[in-house]
Amino acid sequence: MSYNPNMDEPTFPGFLKNWRLRRRLSQLELSLQSGMSQRHISFLETGRSNPSRFAIVQLAEALQMPAAEVDAMLLSAGFAAKSSRNGWNGSIQRAVEASVDHVLKGHEPFPAVSIDRIWNLLKANEAAQRFFALAGARGDSNLLREILAAGPLRERIVNWQETARALLRLLELEITRRPHDREAHALFAELRSFDGVDELLSHPSSGVSAPVMTIRFRIEETELELFSLIATIGMSADATLDDLRIETLLPANDVTRDWFQSRFLQ
Missing domain, CATH: 1.10.260.40 (lambda repressor-like DNA-binding domains)
Structure with missing residues (x-):
């Protein structure tokens, strides 16, 4: 491609x-x-x-x-x-925004975000804001840049190479779905310029893929393991609605669940 x-x-x-x-x-x-x-x-x-x-x-x-x-x-x-x-009429827009807010709020104390097709951040629940700040996020408006660029967050992802490959594959699939998306093409080219990213694409993993890809963070000497669910609005004939995603991060084990509940549960 x-x-x-x-x-x-x-x-x-x-x-x-x-x-x-x-x-x-x-x-x-x-x-x-x-x-x-x-x-x-x-x-x-x-x-x-x-x-x-x-x-x-x-x-x-x-x-x-x-x-x-x-x-x-x-x-x-x-x-x-x-x-x-x-376009969206006012009632549809308010209903969609209220539904997104409901999902984000209801997912506490675990991180949840609203993003567009190329992971530009639209909204984040309180758990996501606190967790990514604790993990060393720089505050980039694009989550792919945040995770793939060199920095404290990338250093805290134990399985960064595996995570980066999976995220780049998802972006490739999005470009395949919308081949005339200039913004997605430009972002992919930018990400490839980051240290170590192009090398990942040149040497795909030879290991057997797990049934569910998890992201492992090391925070305060504790290894946290999360997997994600991504939801979209079904049967959308509007490009703006079709662009909307909700990603929820879920604990993959009891240690991770207890860590989030002890720190972010109000």
Whole structure:
């Protein structure tokens, strides 16, 4: 996979063909799934015909594209993004924010954060703020930078190499899901420039993966072991909602559970 944050803006014909090939569909198969003629799809891919907004939405549904990629394809054809036209009404926005706050608060005394698709921090519960401050976090707004960059937090992660590989793999999967995400491409290139990170990618782990990947921190002579659950909003047709993640860190053993409860339980 090539990561190039300076990639050219995709044209609509190239955008459509790229997504059809990603789904391994022939023009005939796409025509059957989208309800459009094969001839029209051929003309769209060669640029002989210009798409209507309705046609783009039809094709995007047939190709099962993420909301942000639908927006990008609309923009490539000169239309406004679908998400910006729909937007959130006030009641939906308040309901989503209240639900996020409820999950974060309810997860105390264990850390929980709200992030976007590339781990930019949006919100954090009190346990997360106190724990990461205690672990030596620098306060970077992006959790991937925070964990992968050299510093006190990275030094306190006992299995940093294993953790870094797993996080980079998740970012790679996100780029695969949204190949035209310039911000994600740029972040991946930045992370690779950090000390020791590119070497990790060049020499993958040869060990057998555990059923659940845990992060092990050494804090105050105690080794804490946590694993994460990541939740998203299901069936979202809006890029902003599709971007939202809630990550909750959970204790993987009794020592870790007792440590958090003794310090952060109010």
